[in-house]
Amino acid sequence: MGWRNYLRQFLRDLRSQKLRAALTLFGLVWGTASVTLLLAFGEGLQERLLKNIRGLGENIVICWPSQTSKTWEGLPRNRKITIKDEDIDALRREVPGLTGISGEYSNDSRKFKVGHKVLVPGVTGANPIFAAMRNLIPRTGGRYIDDLDMDERRRVVFLGDGLKKDLFGDQEAVGKYVNVNGVPFLVVGVMQKKEQDSSYQGRDTDRASIPATTFRAIYGQQNYGNFVFQVADADKVEIAKDKVIATLAKIHRFDPSDSEAVRMWDVTENEKFMHSFMLGFRIFLGVMGVLTLVVAGIGVSNIMNVVVEERTKEIGVKMALGARQRMIVSQFLFETMLLTVLGGAIGFLISWGICAVFPAKLDEFVGTPVISLQVGAMTACVLGVIGFLAGYFPARSAARLNPVEALRL
Amino acid sequence: MFWNGKNGKNGGKSEGNGHHLIDLQGIRKVYDTGAVKVEALRGLDLAVRENEFLAIVGPSGSGKSTLMNIIGCLDTATEGSYRLRGEQVAGLTIDRLAEIRNKRVGFVFQNFNLLPQLTAFENVELPLLFKGTPARQRRERVELLFEQVGLSDRMLHRPVELSGGEMQRVAIARALACEPDIILADEPTGNLDTTSGRDIIGMFEDLWRKGHTLVLITHDPAIARRARRIVNVQDGTVVSDEAVA
């Protein structure tokens, strides 16, 4: 018998067992929808968290020069370590695999004035490379600090989006001036809104950047408060950290094993933690989802068992008319698989629909659920296996019926 | 003329060289229900030729249905030899037995055994589906069969919408679908009133005249006498076997 006959038979059975079919289908729809939604939400959440972490910058290490805590080559403890441009240049030469390095001045006592509004935001004095390392991306129509600004020590400022809003409201800021302690600074760019869940001196949205050279010239500060470097590959970050310390230890003559001399915050550690956390979380969701599907599958199998029992007579008649075992098996298998595919498809559509209408507003908190190919393929596989197993055992018991016994009923 | 008589096709061959269509020798059937063993057939011998019309009679529990199930390959004997047109049936695979039931045996049951969720047409179509007949030939064949049993206007009815006599005629059409060697009917009139019962027996007589081989179980002596040969079974053996005058 061809599949078309099975299909016809299946539709007839559906007709005669509406409630049962509906319940079975519901179980499968529910199972599929929960698996895909759980995994979709897990994926969305992970993306969200990753984005938040990366808001600070990807594969970066932030370093603060401090004091030595060990004696070294006859030098005493508690010596202050200072970082200047020469140190940054040396590091750029010595440390392999760096994609960027920049010293950073900072300051949070300057009065920013626009009209009558006065604010005292954090100010960063930085190099142009800082933008790439720390994800300070300008909105269209603006830019970050560039090399010319640096060379000419221009009085230009790049504003965080929150700060811009506080100073200028909804008006255009680029091209206008901000008075910083009475000195006018030209606004050259405003940061694009970004998610950032960690920071070391306030979130970038509320900060301003000016050229490091300008900062030095106006405020007379020579030593960087900290510096930031970035590596191309998160796996290379440990090597780079060691090399940074070794280089600075040689220049400033401190013990390379002295963890106090230069303190470091390795952002990739957050990400590593996040990854293992999310992996666990997703395994958890996946297992829950698969269990849900398995329960649905057991339900289907149960129902098919009852169906076989109820249809013993029918099976007997078919056997008497010459149906082979294989036909009986395939009929029940086909019915179960079809139910599974149908339930799976509906469940999938529901999930997809929910993801499609998921409010964008919630993205900030839980991310946007996405049904990835991976999730889809996995659900389909699990459904397939479940459908097959759920159908196989009832079908086998159907085919094993003794035709005489079956007919006697 | 439209009954697809068997005589012309192969009757000569099997009778000519002394073969029986059905040849049962020393058939024993023991039902092992765990606690007790019931010996339903005790060394039964029976031979049926092509184009015989045979009635099997006997008291209840004598083993008539058991015998018929074995003849129809629905069940296998515990012991003994069963040749169907010369082919030894004992030891055949399950699939081969299914094929024999499909192509060479037509069953007519007391309780009709039509599938209630199918239309009359679909019921008759089933054996052809199992045989693998292509759709168009299937439809033509089924329509012809309905014509033969005089139910062309009932093809799309469901069994519940048919009378007992009509249901049994649908069942006969189904039994004939694959042009079987033999038609087995286990008390086909048992659930029918006298008139419909008479119709059905009349139909069997027609089939016999067209060359079909029929084995009919009945309790009714009047119906048995319509057959050409009466076999009396008691306690699992044949106690008498006579031609009807």
Ligand SMILES: Nc1ncnc2c1ncn2[C@@H]1O[C@H](COP(=O)(O)OP(=O)(O)OP(=O)(O)O)[C@@H](O)[C@H]1O
């Ligand atoms: N599946 C079975 N398990 C155990 N015993 C059985 C089984 N089928 C039949 N029998 C027994 O075998 C014997 C013959 O049964 P069978 O059905 O062949 O009788 P029958 O001649 O057809 O009777 P009836 O005229 O009432 O239909 C009976 O004693 C019956 O109880």
Ligand SMILES: [Mg+2]
């Ligand atoms: Mg009986």
